Amino acid sequence: AAMDGSIDIYDIYVDVCLAEQERLKTQQFMLLSERHAALRRHRQQPALGTDRRELQTEISPIFPTCADHYAAKYLNSAAVQRAIGVDVSTIPGGKWADCGGVDYKFNYESELPNYARWAAEGKLQILIYNGDADYILSHxxxxxxIAEGLKLNKSLEWMAWRGSDGQVAGYFEQYATAGLPLTFLTVKGAGHMVPKDRPRHALDMLIRFLAGGGYDQVSRGDTTPLCA
Structure with a gap:
């Protein structure tokens, strides 16, 4: 049901924009067609598997949300563009759009060999994180x-971590490598764009990453109590 556009696959708790459903059908068909074509090329020419360009295809945001719709309408307002000093001649196609004009490619080449090599070396601090409301790349x-592809042994069992506001911000676990552990962490209530959905907890996570880990040791900060 999610792939028919009735649910935002990047955040299952965000409403989709019903006004964009017709455009959604067209984009979805084009995207799936391009993906299938890329996979066919790869199967027909396996020797090209080392050439990343042969495994790429166009990709576009195919599940427009109400927030995206409202932002586009606002930023395409002539009054808004005048107020923020936009040179309209620089807008591709004369209309602002999120990800507009970006030559973005979808790559089918597996990253498992790279992560396996990094784990074997053990020199990198690796954090893989997910918003737990993300459907397209689910936790x-x-x-x-991680468990089946990298086949690493778990060194720390699944446990909660709290944000600087004292709330449970998600859960994390760790896997042993040749050196620094690999951490897998979720951010509670966040979709694909974690900083947008949970800015404070995203910052807490980043601060702990830069500090070398210890995601269960986030310092409490000044907050406004929810139940004051």
């Missing part, structure tokens, strides 16, 4: 990717 899929 369950990433957990399986």
């Amino acid at each position: 369950m899929g990433n957990a399986a990717w």
